[in-house]
Amino acid sequence: MRLYVIMDNLPLHKNKVLATYFKKNRIKPVWTPTYSSWLNLIECHFTAMKKFTVNVSDDPDHATRRKRIYRYLRWRNRRAGANRYQLSKVFIH
Numbered sequence: 505m506r507l508y509v510i511m512d513n514l515p516l517h518k519n520k521v522l523a524t525y526f527k528k529n530r531i532k533p534v535w536t537p538t539y540s541s542w543l544n545l546i547e548c549h550f551t552a553m554k555k556f557t558v559n560v561s562d563d564p565d566h567a568t569r570r571k572r573i574y575r576y577l578r579w580r581n582r583r584a585g586a587n588r589y590q591l592s593k594v595f596i597h
Contacts, residue, residue, distance in 0.1 A: 507531045513538050553577070 509526075511517045511533050526533055541547045557576045563569040 505530070508534050510534045510536060510544065512536050512541060512544055552580075 507530065509531055513535055516522075517533070525531070536543045553573065553576055557572045558569070561569070561572065563572065
């Protein structure tokens with residue numbers, strides 16, 4: 505069995521360590537076309553999360569920033585509906 509992972513073209517994603525890990529674990533990276541972040545469905549969620557949690561913030565530490573992000577995710581998940589597209593499952597587990 506092979507796992508396909510869709511990734512953007514960030515240079516960090518194409519380093520030798522990651523390539524070796526992918527090969528060892530039978531993971532096949534599938535690259536999105538350059539300048540097409542709109543194809544990556546998670547991008548719209550990251551944009552909103554950044555707007556509501558990171559922009560114009562002066563959090564004194566990572567714990568405070570994490571609380572702010574989790575508060576946003578709880579609000580977003582309640583607004584989105586019961587178990588529909590819950591982002592906190594991606595970040596918390």
